[in-house]
Amino acid sequence: MYVKTSGNPKICKFVPSFYGPVQKRNLSGRSFCSLEVCTYPGLESESKSPAHATEERFGVLLLNLGGPDTPNDVQSFLFNLFADPDIIRLPRLFRFLQRPLAQLISVLRAPKSKEGYASIGGGSPLRKIIDDQAIALRNALEAKETPVHVYVAMRYWHPFTEEAVQQASLNSM
Numbered sequence: 001m002y003v004k005t006s007g008n009p010k011i012c013k014f015v016p017s018f019y020g021p022v023q024k025r026n027l028s029g030r031s032f033c034s035l036e037v038c039t040y041p042g043l044e045s046e047s048k049s050p051a052h053a054t055e056e057r058f059g060v061l062l063l064n065l066g067g068p069d070t071p072n073d074v075q076s077f078l079f080n081l082f083a084d085p086d087i088i089r090l091p092r093l094f095r096f097l098q099r100p101l102a103q104l105i106s107v108l109r110a111p112k113s114k115e116g117y118a119s120i121g122g123g124s125p126l127r128k129i130i131d132d133q134a135i136a137l138r139n140a141l142e143a144k145e146t147p148v149h150v151y152v153a154m155r156y157w158h159p160f161t162e163e164a165v166q167q168a169s170l171n172s173m
């Protein structure tokens with residue numbers, strides 16, 4: 001997945017395929033789009049020459065689900081997870097219960113989850129793993145003379161997909 005982050009970005013194909021963190025957005029409509037497939041005309045021909053030759057730098061967005069970084073994050077993370085209709089799908093008639101149900105489950109489950117996370121250092125290892133992957137990918141591409149921005153985007157915890165896309169947009173200005 002590529003995002004052109006300098007030059008004249010042609011922002012890509014946004015696929016409204018999943019909801020993001022619910023605490024930050026309106027769940028009633030699929031207003032949130034996740035950048036899932038990013039194509040634009042000319043990618044193939046442009047990619048034949050190294051990106052840096054034309055002073056263009058591509059962006060790579062690494063998508064993951066995320067996990068709580070600290071014990072304090074656990075309940076909010078679980079809320080985001082369970083408020084996602086792709087995780088718990090209620091019949092249309094009962095959709096209004098999605099967030100209250102997510103609140104209930106997350107509050108009930110958080111203490112047990114915290115115990116689990118405490119046993120592995122207090123938080124999810126996902127963030128470090130994906131950050132390491134991002135650095136390794138950037139270094140590998142740089143070694144091939146293809147410098148890129150690599151962004152990490154999570155669905156249920158920081159950095160949320162919107163934050164990553166916003167950062168990519170800022171870098172493209």
Ligand SMILES: C=CC1=C(C)c2cc3[nH]c(cc4nc(cc5[nH]c(cc1n2)c(C)c5CCC(=O)O)C(CCC(=O)O)=C4C)c(C)c3C=C
Pocket residue numbers: 065066067068078081086087109112113114116123124125126
């Ligand atoms: C009934 C409970 C759960 C369902 C259903 C469920 C589905 C589901 N979960 C993911 C992705 C993740 N879940 C993560 C953590 C997590 N999930 C549940 C419960 C259900 N998940 C709990 C209680 C927790 C917290 C940890 C724990 O207490 O066991 C995570 C984070 C992992 C991490 O590294 O921190 C992810 C990611 C999917 C994709 C999914 C259904 C398709």
Ligand SMILES: [Fe+2]
Pocket residue numbers: none
């Ligand atoms: Fe889960």
